[in-house]
Amino acid sequence: MMNRFTSFTAGPLSVTVYGKAGAESIIYIPQPEPVTEKVSFLTDEFPVLLASVDGMDWNGDLSPWPAPKVFRGEEDFSGGADGFADFLEQEVFPRESTFSEKPLHRMMAGISMSGLFALYMGTRKGSLEAIASISGSLWFDGFVDYMKTHGLSKLVKRVYLSLGDKEKRTGNPRMAKVEEATLAVQDILAGEGMDVVYQANRGNHFVHGDERLEEAVRYLMTGKMWKGPHSV
Template sequence: MKGRLEYGKIKVHYVLPQHGEISSACYVHGTEDMAQRLAGVLSGKETAFFAIEGEDWNADLSPWKAPAVFAGEEEFAGRADAYLDFLCGQVVPQTEYALHLSVKKRGLAGYSMAGLFSVYALYHTSLFTEIASVSGSLWYDGFLGFVKERDRVCEPGKIYFSVGKKERKTRNPRMARVEECTRDIMKLLEKEGVTCFFEMNEGNHFYQVEERMEKAVRYLF
């Protein structure tokens, strides 16, 4: 079964397995097409798939204010806390209630800024225990220091990290730190006893986005 629920500007595209009891749910930030494609990865499993669309990428997914990456672009507004409260307090519970779901495990997977947001969620809520940061913007100003200093709210089941081989070769000095920061953050989490997996993919930041997301979903579920 598939469909869509709306919460103001936020749309939630869902794909539910046709048979069996649904025991887990995977949430990503993406389009309806991504929902259909990634749900296929979970075919035959008791996992509901949800793609969230309509968020303000540079505002809702950024943990605090930061300068724009490129000249002429808007700055990062740092509204992740408020957006997480909205997701965890309204979108997720209302969606699962409307679809008569009672899941035991939830995952949150994201690409780029949504990958940063997924990791940041560990320090804000225990709602999502399976986390994927796919080419996540873990280079974000101050985020490595944040992970070093803050205690997690969530005790995750496992976390998936990946980056592209060419991502560190970008001319933008902030974004070029993505692989280094990703590895450092993973090491910090592993020292805390968290099960982590790192995968290096071919290409730059924009190469085979959906294929990379498929790998993440397979690992989590």
């Protein structure tokens, strides 16, 4: 059952918020695919708002620095993540005051490139309390080395990482490093004392998206792992 609370636009972005009045937390989900609506039932179980964010430039706004494209016909990664993070803080997050009388615990759950962005934003800004990177593009050139020298904000208390067990089986040599990179990021964060977990799922990239998002939301809200039918 869909629990749409409100929607608004900010520049090129359209934001749809699911949940109910009186929520204590909000999870931003920068993801153009309609997976957020499919897990909106979680707002009946938890005092949380789920905010689907659409309209960003996938290879531009979500990439931390310039890098070559990975597929023919795409644009190169332009490295606009800093500007996008600034825009979220200046134009999107302040809207929370219009649908909540009290400050909300703010989190982010990203998928693929937005999973990469969520972690990157966590190193650049102090506005997120928990982060989920679902099938995150942590293979991105230089990202593991970046994480070795740039810690997450002290405000971040919890990090969830997940990956499909077939995602590393790709002919693209850059993307084939995704599992190695994800586990390396887990080790880096654990070494810094971060509450971080890694969850493996069956399947490739962009499959069972709603189930993977549900697993992430449940962890962010409870700190406990929940296994869906496609978990390893």
